[in-house]
Amino acid sequence: MAFIEGGSFVCTVHDFTTTSITEWNDHCFGNDAHTESGSTVCIRCGEKIEFENLPFHKLDATGSKNISLKCEECEEQSVGKVTRKKVISEESTK
């Protein structure tokens, strides 16, 4: 992606500044200092979720971070379904 007019992205711990989305993504991705904190809604039930220390999410080609999270309840239900499937699967092989 080319350099774009607008405010720079500034890292406050690594003396790094850029207006390039690609360079910003590359700098922050996989770096423990640049976690995400904020809020979104559960992708299954729509419940509001507060999050912190989420790994850095890159800005994609459309300027989105596409943060997709499940609330604890939906996550537990998902795990439960997988567990039941595993049990059924195991029993069916006997």
Added chain:
Amino acid sequence: MNHGYISAVVTDGKTKKKRILAKMKHNLLTNAGKDAFHALCYTNTSAGTRGYGFIASTESTITPAVGDTTLTGEIATNGLARADATTKTHTAASNSTLIEHTFTASGAFTDVKASALFNASSAGTMAHEANFSTGSGTLATNDTLKISWTLNLS
């Protein structure tokens, strides 16, 4: 002060085809927004002031100007009315925050052309304003419009 970008994508409800209306396009910080941010950051004496996380859009042709205080022709119906953005995230140790929301049309629209950020579900202060690079063209029921604001405080 607070610079940043706006991005917007329309997804056709039937074909799922995507059209990019704006990709990291520079947005405008209004004078009212500057005053509000100074109050928010430095001079307010009460806690809990609401952030600028409400996204509005319009079908009107606008020329963003720092003196603007309202979004001309702000859409108030059919799924595209001002909304509290579902995703708000700040990247630690940086000057950057993302405000993002996906609207689903529940009626027809001719051409959505611009967006703005507010600090209230109605009225309130308009801090940022931007045109899309291209209008959405016709939107039908179940088409979606995803608007992403990236704000860089510097």
